[in-house]
Amino acid sequence: MINSLSITTPRQGLHEITREVAAVVADSALQAGLCTLFIQHTSASLIVQENADPSAARDLEQWLSRLVAENDPLYTHTSEGADDMPSHIKTALTATSVVVPVMEGQLALGSWQGIFLWEHRRAQMQRTVIVHLGV
Amino acid sequence: MINSLSITTPRQGLHEITREVAAVVADSALQAGLCTLFIQHTSASLIVQENADPSAARDLEQWLSRLVAENDPLYTHTSEGADDMPSHIKTALTATSVVVPVMEGQLALGSWQGIFLWEHRRAQMQRTVIVHLGV
Amino acid sequence: MINSLSITTPRQGLHEITREVAAVVADSALQAGLCTLFIQHTSASLIVQENADPSAARDLEQWLSRLVAENDPLYTHTSEGADDMPSHIKTALTATSVVVPVMEGQLALGSWQGIFLWEHRRAQMQRTVIVHLGV
Secondary structure: OEEEEEEEEOOOEEEEOHHHHHHHHHHHOOOOEEEEEEEOOOOEEEEEEEOOOHHHHHHHHHHHHHHOOOOOOOOOOOOOOOOHHHHHHHHHHOEOEEEEEEEOOEEOOOOOEEEEEEEOOOOOEEEEEEEEEEO | OEEEEEEEEOOOEEEEOHHHHHHHHHHHOOOOEEEEEEEOOOOEEEEEEEOOOHHHHHHHHHHHHHHOOOOOOOOOOOOOOOOHHHHHHHHHHOEOEEEEEEEOOEEOOOOOEEEEEEEOOOOOEEEEEEEEEEO | OEEEEEEEEOOOEEEEOHHHHHHHHHHHOOOOEEEEEEEOOOOEEEEEEEOOOHHHHHHHHHHHHHHOOOOOOOOOOOOOOOOHHHHHHHHHHOEOEEEEEEEOOEEOOOOOEEEEEEEOOOOOEEEEEEEEEEO
16 A cells, blocks of 8 residues: 655745644554655655644754755755755654554544655645555 | 653652663563664754763763753744753654664673663653664 | 665765666566655755756855854764764755655656755765555
């Protein structure tokens, strides 16, 4: 049971995809098992984070963008724009694959958890996330 | 085969849970497959790290707490205490899910590896870790 | 279906292992499922990253080595050399396990993605990566 989600990210930052992933789980009728997500990109990542208060997601984005600055004189990989090398580093510091259990037919997320695609490029992008469901 | 572990973390820092996870594996009688762990929180995380010398875990905690400081003027998500936003960032930089192979009926950890719940809040907390076993 | 890869890493930095992992997938004849990788070490990690331009991997290594410096006076875990404690921290900030979907008999990596073993020690090392394949 492998599906592919095509996600348009409007801009840099955390973009919640819990609803899209939950719909795949619901369609599958899987009752108990694992939902594994994999993003096919090196300048965007996946993260399970606080989804109750949007200020947490904004602070996460601001904090990481300060840590991984654009135009760092260290970078030699600069041909794809000022936000490209920082995007690779941010992806390395977060995750390309995440696994969420499925229990009673639903994603077994905690009360405050949501699944986010973290877009690290500044422009609107089209991203592909593979969703695997298994027992 | 999905179990839920309830873990009391005494304080901020790395709290080893290898024994608890190994007990779930032993009870299952699974001989070969995968043990997948998922923590249902956004201010505590999971990590596989050095468990031989406790100084490594202490240094990890100290280093990350220096990098992700409390009371950073950047934070706007501050209503839940000075250790709350740093906890979300530390969780984002480590992991919410980890997978460990099972071989010959045991967790296939390396000689120096242990599984830790990394508590990022200062107070004693009650945490839930989902343990999934599959072939 | 569990295999073990023994990898010699020549030096500190990202060492691509896509070919070795793809060979395990091809040998298995698995058509659709998941390939889960686990590294049995606490001073080397796994990462899925840009493999088209080697400058991205070099910049990643340089950036992380600047963030996680050797000889930091904070460290108390120093008996195994100046590159040991930084190696544990770098491992904590990246990943010990990664999952890549398998579709049509092949690793479902994006166009620019490769699988890397990130060696954090300075010396040549022998590393073990467990490869699990499942439906």
